[in-house]
Amino acid sequence: MSLKGKAWKFGDSISTDHIAPGRYFHLRTNLPELAKHVLEDADESFAAGLEPGDFVVAGRNFGLGSSREHAPRIIKLAGINAVLAQSFARIFFRNAINVGLPVLEVDTSGIEPGDQLEVDLEAGEVRNITRGETLAFAPLPPVMVKILADGGLVEHFKKYGDFNLKSG
Amino acid sequence: MGSTLAEKIIAEHVGRDVAPGEIVVTGVDVTALQDGTGPLALQQLEELDMVRAVNPGRTILFMDHAAPSPRKELSNAHQVLRSFARATGAVASDINEGVCHQRLVESYASPGDILIGADSHTCTSGALAAFATGMGSTDVAIGIATGRTWLKVPETLRVVVSGEFSQGVCAKDLMLHLIGELGADGATYMAMEFTGPAVERMNMSERFTLANMAVEAGGKTGLFAADATTRAYLEEQGRGEDYRQLGPDPDAAYTLTLNVDVDGLEPTVAAPHTVDNTMTAAAAAGRQVQQVFIGSCTNGRIEDLRIAASILRGRERHPHTRLIVTPASRRVYLQAAAEGLLKDFVEAGAIVTGTGCGACVGVHGGVLGDGEVCVSTQNRNFHGRMGNVKSYIYLASPATAAATAIAGEIVDPREGYLEPQG
Numbered sequence: 105m106s107l108k109g110k111a112w113k114f115g116d117s118i119s120t121d122h123i124a125p126g127r128y129f130h131l132r133t134n135l136p137e138l139a140k141h142v143l144e145d146a147d148e149s150f151a152a153g154l155e156p157g158d159f160v161v162a163g164r165n166f167g168l169g170s171s172r173e174h175a176p177r178i179i180k181l182a183g184i185n186a187v188l189a190q191s192f193a194r195i196f197f198r199n200a201i202n203v204g205l206p207v208l209e210v211d212t213s214g215i216e217p218g219d220q221l222e223v224d225l226e227a228g229e230v231r232n233i234t235r236g237e238t239l240a241f242a243p244l245p246p247v248m249v250k251i252l253a254d255g256g257l258v259e260h261f262k263k264y265g266d267f268n269l270k271s272g
Numbered sequence: 273m274g275s276t277l278a279e280k281i282i283a284e285h286v287g288r289d290v291a292p293g294e295i296v297v298t299g300v301d302v303t304a305l306q307d308g309t310g311p312l313a314l315q316q317l318e319e320l321d322m323v324r325a326v327n328p329g330r331t332i333l334f335m336d337h338a339a340p341s342p343r344k345e346l347s348n349a350h351q352v353l354r355s356f357a358r359a360t361g362a363v364a365s366d367i368n369e370g371v372c373h374q375r376l377v378e379s380y381a382s383p384g385d386i387l388i389g390a391d392s393h394t395c396t397s398g399a400l401a402a403f404a405t406g407m408g409s410t411d412v413a414i415g416i417a418t419g420r421t422w423l424k425v426p427e428t429l430r431v432v433v434s435g436e437f438s439q440g441v442c443a444k445d446l447m448l449h450l451i452g453e454l455g456a457d458g459a460t461y462m463a464m465e466f467t468g469p470a471v472e473r474m475n476m477s478e479r480f481t482l483a484n485m486a487v488e489a490g491g492k493t494g495l496f497a498a499d500a501t502t503r504a505y506l507e508e509q510g511r512g513e514d515y516r517q518l519g520p521d522p523d524a525a526y527t528l529t530l531n532v533d534v535d536g537l538e539p540t541v542a543a544p545h546t547v548d549n550t551m552t553a554a555a556a557a558g559r560q561v562q563q564v565f566i567g568s569c570t571n572g573r574i575e576d577l578r579i580a581a582s583i584l585r586g587r588e589r590h591p592h593t594r595l596i597v598t599p600a601s602r603r604v605y606l607q608a609a610a611e612g613l614l615k616d617f618v619e620a621g622a623i624v625t626g627t628g629c630g631a632c633v634g635v636h637g638g639v640l641g642d643g644e645v646c647v648s649t650q651n652r653n654f655h656g657r658m659g660n661v662k663s664y665i666y667l668a669s670p671a672t673a674a675a676t677a678i679a680g681e682i683v684d685p686r687e688g689y690l691e692p693q694g
Contacts, residue, residue: 117456117546119654126634127659129338130345133311133352145656165457165490169654171392173312173408193490194461195392199408247295247422257410258316267297267422 106224107185107206109157113217114146116163120170120196122146124178132174139178156183159223161215163189167196176200176207186223188212188230188241201248204256210241274521276428277495278463281403281518285386292427292527302380302402303327303415304389306334306372308633311352313390313409313416322417328361331416332372332380339367339628342636362416370601370627373397373569376404377480378603382506382514383498388415393569393651395486399479400506401498401518403463406487426492427527429459432468435535440686442579443478444571444649444669447485448540450532452550460490462527465520470534471496476505477575484570485651488547539684541647542667545655553672553684560592562644564677565658566670567598567625568632571649574599574607576670581613583674583685586693589621590680596638598625620677634659647676 122145124138131138143150143160160166160179166189167175176199179187186206190213200207208223210230215221220233230239244252247269254260260268275283283290285298303325305313310333317323325331333353338346350367357364365375372389373396381387381397387404388394390412397404407421415421431450437443451458464486466479474482479496486494496502497519506515539553566572566580577599589595597617599605605627608614617624625631631638632650639659640646646658646665653665666682675689676682683689 119652121634121652121654121656125656125661127639127656129308129633129635130343132308133345133349145661165460168456168490169392169652171390171394171406171408172309173390173410177312191457191460193457194492195406195408195487198411202408202410245295245424247424257414258319261320261322261414266418267420269295269297269422 106222107157108222109159109185111159111161111215111217111219111221112150112154113215114160114162116165117168118146118162118166119168120172120175123167123175124172135174135177135181138174139181142178142182151182154182154184157185158183159221160184160187161212162187163212164191166192168193171195173199173203176205177203180205201252202257204252206252208241210239273525274523276463276524276526277401277465277497277520278403278426278428278493280520281384281386282423282425284384290425292425294425295422296425297420297422298386299419300388300415300421301385302330302387303412304332304334304372304376304394305412306337306391307346307349307353308337309390309409311349313413314352314356316410316413317417323359325360325362325416326419329363330380331362332365333357333362334365334372334375335367336371337629337633338635339626339630368602371569371572371629373484374572374600374604378509378601383502383516383518388412388421392487393484395491395493396480396484396569398486398493398495399476399483400502401496403493405493426461426463428465429462430465430467430526430529432529432531433466433470433534434468435470435533437534437537440671440690441537441539442669442671443474443481445537445540446532446534447482448542448550448667449537451485451489451548454489456488456546456548457490459486461492464489464491464494466494466496472499475575476501477573480573481570488651539669539672539686541672541682542653544653544664544666547653547667553668553682556666556682557684559645559682561647561676561681562592563594563596563638563640563646564673565596565631565638565646565648565650566673567600568629568650569600570651571670572598572600572604574604576649577604577608577613580670580674581616582692583671583689584620584678585616587620587678589677593677593680595620595622595677596625596631597622598631599627601627631658647673647682649673
């Protein structure tokens with residue numbers, strides 16, 4: 105599957121408080137409304153400016169902090185194709201896979217805001233069309249490939265009625 | 273080769289030896305949700321037509337992040353949790369009971385358990401030798417309905433602590449110092465295992481503080497061996513029968529061992545806006561502070577309140593510095609009342625609130641104004657954490673926080689605040 109869109113660039117240590125601020129705690133039962141504030145505390149222009157299919161591109165330890173699954177859910181709901189980062193905090197990483205949001209560990213240092221990207225999940229590649237560069241991302245563990253391919257953990261359970269994490 | 277504590281607990285659950293990196297599907301003993309993450313979890317169970325709790329007495333729904341509810345949306349979220357509890361027999365821990373992690377260690381987590389909670393500081397229960405870890409709503413929902421989850425067996429980072437804390441320095445200072453050394457992703461997906469002579473001497477409250485913040489270094493959980501101190505704590509909570517001795521094997525293999533000597537460790541703070549941005553309180557001294565918060569799952573226990581009260585007794589908060597004290601649970605609140613600590617706080621100019629998480633997560637009860645600085649005993653100082661992205665949070669120990677409330681600016685508590693007044 106190939107995904108195309110432009111890059112929104114963020115720095116290191118983007119926390120779940122940046123993504124889904126605590127002051128909108130009461131909107132957690134209203135995800136479409138919460139999604140209007142996605143990443144607001146990192147970039148106020150992001151939610152209003154993004155186009156469906158765009159990518160969130162960040163530095164180290166993206167998603168650190170809270171276990172709030174609302175964070176990857178509203179990134180996905182806002183129309184973001186995938187999150188690319190140097191590294192991820194692990195609760196966020198797992199939540200993203202569980203909700204069917206691709207999260208890719210890749211060297212993002214050469215990607216600039218607005219760069220046109222194409223991500224090939226099968227080939228494990230990010231092509232920076234603007235800069236003519238191709239980057240390889242770290243493969244997901246097979247368990248996560250399986251859950252992501254099923255569309256997230258709920259879909260996985262609908263399909264199998266249980267954990268079915270053996271690869272192949 | 274022997275097993276680390278994390279490996280041993282997981283191996284007991286799956287009935288065979290396990291190695292780091294391996295993926296296992298394992299039984300879970302305790303599952304927990306709170307009012308921020310619970311409604312989404314229960315919505316997933318409805319979607320899966322799995323509205324059930326296989327182990328209802330060990331499934332706890334906490335109403336603590338918005339307690340009492342400041343808005344109708346959150347009151348409605350509480351209704352959802354109570355209604356699930358009624359339908360399934362799960363435990364509703366209502367607004368009066370306390371912060372989930374404090375309630376979990378008081379009444380639910382036991383040595384050898386696997387505990388998953390939809391809150392990142394679930395790792396707190398690791399201090400009772402439980403493999404306790406935070407997950408998202410969907411993972412915990414599945415755990416509630418099936419009694420199982422999947423895990424990658426983590427590598428273990430051993431932290432060996434030696435030496436003695438000097439007066440005015442405590443476990444919080446140690447943990448802030450450690451996270452400053454490791455970095456906020458220095459223990460990513462590792463189990464942290466705390467050991468060494470200084471750890472053996474620590475009371476449970478100090479151990480909870482360390483375990484609580486394992487996730488601030490990226491850790492999966494923060495573990496301690498169960499020993500005589502653990503036993504005494506569980507007995508005090510009226511559940512001595514839940515104790516069993518449990519520790520790592522002497523020949524366990526650790527990915528990394530960190531040796532820390534607390535002799536000479538100074539009161540430490542984490543400056544805005546990351547937990548690993550640490551410095552000594554002395555280095556941050558002089559920064560004007562508009563609010564001090566003493567509470568949370570990190571430092572809202574009776575031992576923390578005693579330290580704060582010993583500094584505040586007979587003194588008064590600075591007129592420009594608000595002081596909010598929040599006991600972490602009903603038990604802590606009652607004990608603080610019995611010891612006269614609440615009177616000390618109120619006399620010093622504090623507002624003592626009901627138990628809960630509201631101030632720390634920026635929901636209600638302590639939201640900061642534009643440009644304001646808060647010194648807090650909580651575990652996170654991220655941008656916007658306390659409800660306002662234009663504010664600044666310093667993390668500190670109860671002693672540093674209490675002394676700061678009196679001075680009106682960040683101070684090292686050893687600068688004349690440890691001597692009793694009045």
